[in-house]
Amino acid sequence: MDSAKTPEIGFDIPAAIGMRVEEIQTPALIIDLDAFERNVARMKQFSETMGVSLRAHAKTHKSADIALYQMAEGGAVGICCQKVSEAEALIRGGLTDVLIANEVTDPKKIDRLARLAKFARISVCVDDASVVAALSAAAVRHGVRLDILVEIDCGARRCGTAPGVPAAELGRIVSAAENLELAGIQAYHGGAQHIYDPAKRRVEIDRVVALVRDTVDHFEQAGLQCRSVTGAGTGTYNLEAMSGLYTEIQPGSYIFMDADYARVGATDGNGTIGGFEHALFVLTSVMSKPASGRAVCDAGLKTHSIDSGLPFVFDRDGVTYVDASDEHGNLDDPDDVLALNDRLRLVPGHCDPTCNLHDCFVGVRDGVVETLWPVTARGKVY
Amino acid sequence: MDSAKTPEIGFDIPAAIGMRVEEIQTPALIIDLDAFERNVARMKQFSETMGVSLRAHAKTHKSADIALYQMAEGGAVGICCQKVSEAEALIRGGLTDVLIANEVTDPKKIDRLARLAKFARISVCVDDASVVAALSAAAVRHGVRLDILVEIDCGARRCGTAPGVPAAELGRIVSAAENLELAGIQAYHGGAQHIYDPAKRRVEIDRVVALVRDTVDHFEQAGLQCRSVTGAGTGTYNLEAMSGLYTEIQPGSYIFMDADYARVGATDGNGTIGGFEHALFVLTSVMSKPASGRAVCDAGLKTHSIDSGLPFVFDRDGVTYVDASDEHGNLDDPDDVLALNDRLRLVPGHCDPTCNLHDCFVGVRDGVVETLWPVTARGKVY
Numbered sequence: 001m002d003s004a005k006t007p008e009i010g011f012d013i014p015a016a017i018g019m020r021v022e023e024i025q026t027p028a029l030i031i032d033l034d035a036f037e038r039n040v041a042r043m044k045q046f047s048e049t050m051g052v053s054l055r056a057h058a059k060t061h062k063s064a065d066i067a068l069y070q071m072a073e074g075g076a077v078g079i080c081c082q083k084v085s086e087a088e089a090l091i092r093g094g095l096t097d098v099l100i101a102n103e104v105t106d107p108k109k110i111d112r113l114a115r116l117a118k119f120a121r122i123s124v125c126v127d128d129a130s131v132v133a134a135l136s137a138a139a140v141r142h143g144v145r146l147d148i149l150v151e152i153d154c155g156a157r158r159c160g161t162a163p164g165v166p167a168a169e170l171g172r173i174v175s176a177a178e179n180l181e182l183a184g185i186q187a188y189h190g191g192a193q194h195i196y197d198p199a200k201r202r203v204e205i206d207r208v209v210a211l212v213r214d215t216v217d218h219f220e221q222a223g224l225q226c227r228s229v230t231g232a233g234t235g236t237y238n239l240e241a242m243s244g245l246y247t248e249i250q251p252g253s254y255i256f257m258d259a260d261y262a263r264v265g266a267t268d269g270n271g272t273i274g275g276f277e278h279a280l281f282v283l284t285s286v287m288s289k290p291a292s293g294r295a296v297c298d299a300g301l302k303t304h305s306i307d308s309g310l311p312f313v314f315d316r317d318g319v320t321y322v323d324a325s326d327e328h329g330n331l332d333d334p335d336d337v338l339a340l341n342d343r344l345r346l347v348p349g350h351c352d353p354t355c356n357l358h359d360c361f362v363g364v365r366d367g368v369v370e371t372l373w374p375v376t377a378r379g380k381v382y
Numbered sequence: 383m384d385s386a387k388t389p390e391i392g393f394d395i396p397a398a399i400g401m402r403v404e405e406i407q408t409p410a411l412i413i414d415l416d417a418f419e420r421n422v423a424r425m426k427q428f429s430e431t432m433g434v435s436l437r438a439h440a441k442t443h444k445s446a447d448i449a450l451y452q453m454a455e456g457g458a459v460g461i462c463c464q465k466v467s468e469a470e471a472l473i474r475g476g477l478t479d480v481l482i483a484n485e486v487t488d489p490k491k492i493d494r495l496a497r498l499a500k501f502a503r504i505s506v507c508v509d510d511a512s513v514v515a516a517l518s519a520a521a522v523r524h525g526v527r528l529d530i531l532v533e534i535d536c537g538a539r540r541c542g543t544a545p546g547v548p549a550a551e552l553g554r555i556v557s558a559a560e561n562l563e564l565a566g567i568q569a570y571h572g573g574a575q576h577i578y579d580p581a582k583r584r585v586e587i588d589r590v591v592a593l594v595r596d597t598v599d600h601f602e603q604a605g606l607q608c609r610s611v612t613g614a615g616t617g618t619y620n621l622e623a624m625s626g627l628y629t630e631i632q633p634g635s636y637i638f639m640d641a642d643y644a645r646v647g648a649t650d651g652n653g654t655i656g657g658f659e660h661a662l663f664v665l666t667s668v669m670s671k672p673a674s675g676r677a678v679c680d681a682g683l684k685t686h687s688i689d690s691g692l693p694f695v696f697d698r699d700g701v702t703y704v705d706a707s708d709e710h711g712n713l714d715d716p717d718d719v720l721a722l723n724d725r726l727r728l729v730p731g732h733c734d735p736t737c738n739l740h741d742c743f744v745g746v747r748d749g750v751v752e753t754l755w756p757v758t759a760r761g762k763v764y
Contacts, residue, residue: 014467014764025467025490025764059708082709083680085396085407102709105669105722108407127670128722158710159670159678190707287487288509288541296541298465301689301735303763307706324689325572326441326734327464327484327763328540340487340510352708353683357738359761378761379741381685381709382396382407 015362019369026285026343027299029358031256031373033365035279037073039255042275043237044075047249050241053077055099055230057252060352062086062377063361064093066255071095078121080250084109085380091120093376099123099230101186101250103151103159105131109382110138117144125151125186127161129173132180139179148174149186149230152215154208156190163187163211168218175224184228185219187212188250193235194260194308196267205239212245234273235264256280258351260308281314281345282354283362284329286338295338297321297329299346305353311346321346397744401751408667408725409681411740413638413755415747417661419455421637424657425619426457429631432623435459437481437612439634442734444468444759445743446475448637453477460503462632466491467762473502475758481505481612483568483632485533485541487513491764492520499526507533507568509543514555514562521561530556531568531612534597536590538572545569545593550600557606566610567601569594570632575617576642576690578649587621594627616655617646638662640733642690663696663727664736665744666711668720677720679703679711681728687735693728703728 014025024030047054056070058079067090070076078097081087087098098120104113105128116122117139126132126148139146152167153160161167167185175182189208195201212229219226230248232240237254240246253261257276265273284299301324304311311329313319318337323330329346331338348354355361356378363371396407406412429436438452440461449472452458460479463469469480480502486495487510498504499521508514508530521528534549535542543549549567557564571590577583594611601608612630614622619636622628635643639658647655666681683706686693693711695701700719705712711728713720730736737743738760745753 023490026488027763103669106408106667107723108405127672130722153672157676158672158707158712160672162673285488287485290509290535290540290542291544294539298763301687301732302738302761305683305687307683307688325540330540340512341489350683356684357761357763379684379739381409381680381739 013360013372015369015372017369017372021283021364021367021369022343024283024362024369026283027303028283028362029355030281030283031361031363032279032281033363033370035277036255039257039276039279040070040074043251043254046238046241046274047075052241052246053248055080055248055250057081057101057233057250058090058377059086060252060256061355061361062375062380063373064090064095064376065373067093067095081377083381084112085382086377087116087122088112089377089380091116095120097121099149101125101188103127103131107134110134114138114142114144114146117146118142121147123147123149123183125149125159126170126174127151127159129170132173132177136177136180145179145181147181147183149183149228150174151186152211154187154189154211155192155204156188158190163215164218167215168222168224171219171224172222182225184226184230185212185215186230188231188233189236190233193233194264195235196264198267201236202239205236209240209243209245216245234261234276238274253351256351258354259312259347259349262347278314278347280348280351282311282348284344284346286331286340286342286344289338289340292336293332293334295331295333297331297344298327299329300324300327302326303357304346304348305350305357307353308350311348314345314347316344319344395742395754397751397754399751399754403665403746403749403751404725406665406744406751408665409685410665410744411737412663412665413743413745414661414663415745415752417659418637421639421658421661422452422456425633425636428620428623428656429457434623434628435630437462437630437632439483439615439632440472440759441468442634442638443737443743444757444762445755446472446477446758447755449477463759465763466494467764468759469498469504470494471759471762473498477502479503483507483570485509485513489516492516496520496524496526496528499528500524503529505529505531505565507531507541508552508556509533509541511552511555514559518559518562527561527563529563529565531565531610532556533568534593536569536571536593537574537586538570540572545597546600549597550604550606553601553606554604564607566608566612567594567597568612570613570615571618572615575615576646577617578646580649583618584621587618591622591625591627598627616643616658620656635733638733640690641694641729641731644729660696660729662730662733664693664730666726666728668722668724668726671720671722674718675714675716677713677715679713679726680709681711682706682709684708685739686728686730687732687739689735690732693730696727696729698726701726
């Protein structure tokens with residue numbers, strides 16, 4: 001590469017601090033900072049009122065800046081994430097209490113995990129007795145202690161040991177292992193977060209709570225410590241919090257609210273989940289108006305994830321995002337209200353994998369770019 | 383951040399050169415270098431035999447290393463990409479002939495595009511007369527020439543002006559504009575690439591070719607230059623090449639072959655498209671074996687894109703990837719052949735958005751990591 005070219009060619013991110021919103025190069029992932037701050041404050045108040053700890057899930061945003069804000073201003077006692085590489089990136093970014101709400105089983109990853117405990121308080125889940133010895137050996141080798149949660153499968157049919165006796169038996173094995181501390185139970189039902197019918201959602205979480213209660217009972221009968229019962233996401237956090245059994249909740253999406261959670265919330269009495277507002281948008285531009293009735297925008301599959309449905313167009317009636325290809329979004333524009341270079345805000349279908357597509361969040365207030373927050377752990381899946 | 387921590391915490395990519403495959407931290411995006419090189423050679427031979435230019439589509443891989451390899455060893459006359467930021471990154475990486483096979487309409491983007499023409503030969507598509515003046519003004523301002531292709535909508539109902547008279551009229555406007563060079567016609571039918579039935583695919587491309595022929599005729603009648611007729615992807619490249627009308631083809635996925643193109647190829651006579659082999663895999667590990675009949679691996683929505691269907695498990699009978707969540711893949715394992723930390727290779731459903739999730743390609747030969755190629759333009763969507 002001719003290094004003389006470098007300063008003249010391109011930017012590395014689509015915006016700069018102080019820029020007006022109209023100048024942002026699209027597509028870009030923008031945060032409405034006012035709405036974001038209100039969401040953070042709202043969950044802080046909820047957790048304080050309910051007397052449950054808030055462990056904010058950083059898998060949503062993967063940003064050290066946002067996680068530190070949740071710790072400083074949002075009432076979070078710590079964060080969770082899903083992968084060792086994610087924890088590495090966030091701890092390098094300044095976080096000091098990280099739960100990997102997932103299993104870590106590869107020997108090299110276990111070693112990396114134990115090494116992290118020199119720099120931060122580390123908790124991790126187990127669902128298999130064969131891993132306990134490896135975790136213990138790594139903790140001894142690095143001279144650290146690891147907090148261990150026994151993960152139970154409470155209905156999601158993903159990871160997790162069976163609740164009740166098998167979970168308590170695994171707890172006993174953890175409890176006996178050197179340099180491991182049995183912290184309690186991880187019971188998270190991912191699928192339940194996205195049940196649109198509130199009655200069915202409640203029935204499912206009632207079932208979860210019964211399984212957790214049975215497991216706590218078995219822990220107690222076995223004389224095992226269980227200071228933490230942790231789980232719950234943005235779709236059901238209030239139900240677990242009201243159970244009297246969960247000590248900690250793990251919501252992530254509440255800070256942003258995506259289109260799928262809007263559908264979940266739409267069936268609740270007040271038309272939203274807990275009053276949380278849409279704060280995350282894909283800013284996109286119309287790049288083609290090839291025919292009457294339709295238009296094409298510059299945000300496609302590489303800009304937002306469609307695994308939980310298409311985005312919707314925010315605050316602009318009569319225009320619908322109807323199809324995504326790699327680099328384009330097709331818009332229905334029956335009244336031909338759109339013109340070339342018009343800008344739209346899309347509420348992404350699913351915020352977590354959408355954030356993971358971008359290098360930074362462009363934070364906007366009063367029409368001006370105020371913050372640029374790197375997606376610190378973007379791509380850290382290993 | 384405590385900079386003293388940095389060297390001890392984590393890696394930034396999941397592999398290192400010289401590492402054995404078993405040591406790669408999963409999930410990781412790996413290339414079978416032998417298969418990849420055979421694919422590159424196969425398309426080179428095809429384009430030479432057919433006498434069409436090969437403009438390799440870099441939107442698939444977004445890697446300067448791979449694009450330079452396609453130029454040096456693969457018979458490519460240049461590359462295409464889809465966004466200005468992608469072109470910026472690839473030109474910084476050493477590419478010198480780049481077609482943005484897409485419309486660029488934002489004034490700031492047009493300025494960035496014209497600036498790029500100081501460092502590389504730049505072509506771009508137009509489908510709206512109102513943009514031509516802005517492109518011309520930017521080219522004049524930067525003292526450069528831009529090659530312009532009139533994009534026609536040949537059936538995909540995305541961008542593109544109507545074929546025939548409207549396209550020729552747009553060509554005339556381009557032709558008259560200062561510092562713009564009318565290069566010809568862009569006619570790419572994205573949807574046709576993925577039609578599984580080969581007879582229907584052929585009918586669709588026959589229709590495309592008729593529209594292109596009509597447009598070329600109108601260009602000739604208007605005395606407009608049309609040295610380039612460009613388009614075609616991996617699903618139909620042979621049909622456009624055989625048309626006698628296309629001068630250039632733009633396949634991208636042929637280097638990797640994903641699961642959806644395997645389905646397209648399955649209906650062809652020889653069970654594959656043009657003999658191309660699967661060369662791109664997500665390497666994943668079993669991280670939970672919670673119950674008989676199923677297992678969980680560590681590759682989910684942040685590791686591969688499911689917009690064109692789920693990945694399939696390569697070279698391992700009896701195991702099926704049945705569901706993806708953010709960080710996990712659920713596997714059917716009816717015979718319980720999988721054990722914790724077993725490794726699998728997944729062929730992703732759609733290679734383009736999958737590559738865009740990763741920071742690097744881990745190139746593997748004979749069980750050893752031989753190359754680490756950054757995904758140079760990852761996240762460059764603006």
